[in-house]
Amino acid sequence: MGVNRDKVDLWKADVARSVDFYNEWFMVFAPNAFRETRIETTKRVEKALLLTENLTNIRPETLQANPSVLPMLRMATCPPIARDRLIGLAGVSPNLVKSMEDEQRIPPMMKAAELLEQLNRIGDIIERMADPDIFVWKQRSDNGTTEEVHRASIIVADRLCGAVANPIIRNAQEKRQLAAIKSWLEARGYRELVLGDAKDFLTMPAGTFSFRFNVPITMDGGKKVNIPVDAVIMRKNAQRGDFPALFEAKSAGDFTNTNKRRKEEAVKIQQLRKTYGNQIAFDLFLCGYFDSGYLGYEAAEGIDLVWEHRIEDLAQFGF
Template identity: 45%
Template sequence: MINADKPAEWKSDVVASVQLYNDWFLEAAPAAYRDTRQRVVNDVENLFTATREMRQITPDVIRMHPAIVATLRMSTAPPIARDRLTGLAGLPNGLVKTLEDGKLPLRMKPWDLTGHLENICVVIDELLDTDLFDWLGTDRAPDPQQRELAAVVVSDRRCGAVADPIVRNAQETRQLLIIEGWLTARGYEKRSHPSSEPLQSMAAGTFSFRQNVIVNSEDAGKSINMPIDAVIQPHVPLPHGFRLFALGRGWCRSTPLPCR
């Protein structure tokens, strides 16, 4: 609502916002990618070693090195996301993430786990990028150039998949810091508001980040918690009593429900 009644200023606002993001991205994103790249290179080397240069992708190998599933997904053509692997292999929700975190599901029966790992291997074997690992069709070991090329390609695929969320999280933190600085400079106080208490009791001149707001869901037929990036109670509460909700990428009008 800051410039909602000043359409002549909207274009300059957009330009300023884009420039602010570009400056931040050029400074922060390369570091995120460099750090991620080093970790990913190590992961690819671990994958090649554990699978004997991609020749032994078996349930036993995954059981011993569950984290390699994340890199195996980047070794297919095309690379597949967690949800896609889950669907193709008929896996329980959350199993792929558990494996990629380097753990085995504690409550799953051993024979069930073996069956799921076999399904993962079947999907990976069927989709494996054989053009990239072209030594698999021969009896010889990959020459150093082949191996290096495959490692670089898989690393790049995995790096993009891992680093992009890191950059997005850093961008979210940056956005909230900018909002916080703008609000505190105008006399607002950052104060947590219990989600169990109605927003009507939120003190004037306060704001809260990552606030759970209870809303009525027509689809679910019940009240649900909806996470909101920022909730602001003006110094002078608005007549209709609604707070100002924000969702990271911009400000929303005063409304009983968050808008995008």
């Protein structure tokens, strides 16, 4: 018997309460989370402008030494250039651009002469397409005033943050969710795992918990990989060989994306059972827009759930 997965008659009311819970949080905290990220991003944009002489001299050596500035430079053009568009316009290697943006490094096997040539092409495109309404000093052929550079940095930072607004909010929400679990567990005598307490999730001492813990699984063909689990909790009464409880903290600001991604949890529980057997459990800690279609899909896989607005339901999992 489940805690909430089989309480279909309660789902409608809980969905409504969860949506209200998320919306209240969003209205109060999301603007602050976005603003804090924008402030930090503005500082990084100012650094990128300093390195490129305020977008008047984007040298290939600068890009080679500071590959992480490329996403900011793409947002400095008119119009802002998507990654694939930059690759096409500059006629450069997709691997070069993706490595600079995703890994903040230059491909190690790329030949030096070819690298400098391609970085030079990227710099030329950025300089030619730099937004004249933002970088007003380029029309004057100078480097701009301090006030102009700061204003331009804020605008570019806004563009960058706007492109990743959902991840910013999602990360802030996840931190809050995990903090709520931590507070609830510690109030009941649990303690957070410290380095050296356990060599893996199976050897955690009773009465401990950990966040973003890697759990190894065996894929088809015998390959072992780690899957990250948001919350791993070893019950106080756990005996040797017992599995800890595994929870995924999920939040959503609309119904569409949750139903698009509902297979992710089903895949995880299937992989866990294939590796450890049917006794292992993988459940959800939810806040936001999760409708009956999503809940029914997860319940069919044997995945239970706790609503954040009813966090006390964690007690029914034996904590």
